[in-house]
Amino acid sequence: GDPEVIGKIGTGIEDFKCSWLIVQALERANESQRKQLYDNYGKADPSCVAAVKAIYRDLGIQDVFLEYERSSHKELISSIEAQENESVQLVLKSFLGKIYKRQK
Template sequence: MDDAKLRRGKPCWHTLPGIGLNAINDGLLLDCSIDWVIREAIPQHPHQATILQTLYETKRKTVIGQMLDSDSVDLDLYTWERYNQIVEHKTSHYTYYCPLALGCYLADNICYMTEVQRFAYKIGRLFQAQDDFLDVFGDETVTGKSSTDLADRKCSWVVCRTLDKIRSDSNKLKEFKENFGQSDESRIRIAKRIICEAEVEKDFKDFQQKLAQELYRDADNFIIQELCTVLRNAIDSLYDRKK
């Protein structure tokens, strides 16, 4: 949807010869297969219906998240509340809550799903903030993704933090608004310069360290003891990642 050319180090599916808009139907074909695969794999599982419902809800929230992400174009409406809504729907629910919930249902452990969701949404905020940071400051040859957030006017952690720091400077804010969300590479460089001058890179590193420490404490004291190691490993895989 953002017309990116690179994803996970490979050309995006829609860019391949003969694919184009057919990628939409290919995605729907994969989506339609999920229900069938689950029914075939666990036909007698007592929580099969709950598992299918969890996946339906995950797809619904993700579609809403993508809509919120795509419709966020007015800088005056870029707030942390809006950003957190996008992260919850576009990232946290499917990246962390859904896998953890499915694991619990498969293991017939369904007592503490509120606590599972709370942790999943919190680690999802770290994951998305890192993605936002790497889009601006990362190396595409390492991240394996095209850098598009500034040109696409994305309501990201980097942009929200930048606005926090320049809103009181009318000239700086005007310059940022004039150059943010433009396809011209020279104007994107100006927007990035303003971000760097606001020391957003340092702010992110402080944010990442503080949130990771909170997550480690939450993982060590998690109410489902069997998940403690899993949660710590998830944090380990994220902390200070480069891709």
């Protein structure tokens, strides 16, 4: 996310976090990209972080996320609307509305 919006700088790459982004990148990467990810992920060196981000861009990971987010939202709405109790539906839709497409 944008540090200006979320109020912090993400350090998932440097901290070797097992994030959704790296899992998706590893699933989609070719052999060369996978090697670069293994060589650069988990290192605080700005050039290593930049290399990982470049692979994310090359693989279109942002678009992959946006599609995942859209389809997950659609699935959640369907599940919520399957609830018989309308009050429960209202509460769940309200909560979903607060977290879907949130900026911070």
